[in-house]
Amino acid sequence: MSSQPHSLAHEDAGQAHHGHSHGHEAGHGSLRSYMIGFALSVVLTAIPFALVMSGALDSKMATAVVVMGLGAIQIVVHMIFFLHMNQRSEGGWTMMALIFTLIIVGIALAGSLWVMHHLNVNMMPMTHEMMKNMP
Amino acid sequence: MASKTQAEATEAPQFYLEEDHHPEGSTMLGFWIYLMSDCLIFAVLFATHGVLGRNYAAGPSPADLFDLPLVAINTAMLLFSSITYGFAMLQMERNAKMETIFWLGVTAVFGLSFLGLELYEFYHLIQEGAGPTRSAFLSSFFTLVGTHGLHVTFGIVWIVTMMVQVRMHGLIPENRRRLMCLSMFWHFLDVIWIGVFSFVYLIGVIG
Numbered sequence: 001m002s003s004q005p006h007s008l009a010h011e012d013a014g015q016a017h018h019g020h021s022h023g024h025e026a027g028h029g030s031l032r033s034y035m036i037g038f039a040l041s042v043v044l045t046a047i048p049f050a051l052v053m054s055g056a057l058d059s060k061m062a063t064a065v066v067v068m069g070l071g072a073i074q075i076v077v078h079m080i081f082f083l084h085m086n087q088r089s090e091g092g093w094t095m096m097a098l099i100f101t102l103i104i105v106g107i108a109l110a111g112s113l114w115v116m117h118h119l120n121v122n123m124m125p126m127t128h129e130m131m132k133n134m135p
Numbered sequence: 136m137a138s139k140t141q142a143e144a145t146e147a148p149q150f151y152l153e154e155d156h157h158p159e160g161s162t163m164l165g166f167w168i169y170l171m172s173d174c175l176i177f178a179v180l181f182a183t184h185g186v187l188g189r190n191y192a193a194g195p196s197p198a199d200l201f202d203l204p205l206v207a208i209n210t211a212m213l214l215f216s217s218i219t220y221g222f223a224m225l226q227m228e229r230n231a232k233m234e235t236i237f238w239l240g241v242t243a244v245f246g247l248s249f250l251g252l253e254l255y256e257f258y259h260l261i262q263e264g265a266g267p268t269r270s271a272f273l274s275s276f277f278t279l280v281g282t283h284g285l286h287v288t289f290g291i292v293w294i295v296t297m298m299v300q301v302r303m304h305g306l307i308p309e310n311r312r313r314l315m316c317l318s319m320f321w322h323f324l325d326v327i328w329i330g331v332f333s334f335v336y337l338i339g340v341i342g
Binding site: 029030031034035037038041042045048049052053060063064067068070071074075078079082083090093094097098100101104105108109112113116132 | 163164167168171174175178179181182183185186193203204206207210211214217218221222224225319322323325326329330332333334337338340341342
């Protein structure tokens, strides 16, 4: 079913663009890839919500790690199945931009948390009373 | 010196010809780089929330405030809108104009219900006295989630614009290019929402 629409779209794009179609470079998904991505996303969303709402895991730390881990996996699933990321699109430049952004995001997140944690540790200790009377 | 300018003069036309040949590809790459810069905005807001997210100023904490079933429904709305946009793209590939418009409309409806639920949540928080001015946690929460909501709002404006454009001009190459950019934008917003519901709501409620 999915092969026919593809060939139709390519023919049409070929006519419109003097044979230089945008179809094979940007990479569309098929119905199958969208459904796989959707099914994976539903599972990867349902598990963390169920874990937190039922309190199935005793340890808070373990729950947090599972939630963040599944979130990271779901982001990768979206990138592959919905945003059609791969190493070939735009001659690898989208992948390069993504990797660069991820490095900057990592530095911004980890750096902020690290620096501010040390700042908090080195602040003058505050009692609960002082906290409540703060403006 | 003279030979250098001569060489430049002979090479220049070739350069422009080369540049003229790839307008489609460069639009997609440029839009991708815009999305990456948007990603940095959200990264900064996430970092702010990571730093300030526990500063309740003796006010309510996420466990007191957040209604997880509502957040789950909200997440489902955005996920459904992602898959329906995927259907719109598949119909666009089939050259089916009316079906493309139909699925764009479905996407806009899911997007609007997401926005409606989010505004309902914000309204209730402010009613309970947990507005953005209550604590550093709530300031950073409203900024992060509000910025995402603003992106969704403009995404819906763009979807409606594209529905009108496709209806008036059909699935011409220009509209296909715009629909593909919008597709990246819309799926990108869903990716950001994964971070929001994991990091802000679920981790927040765990405490």
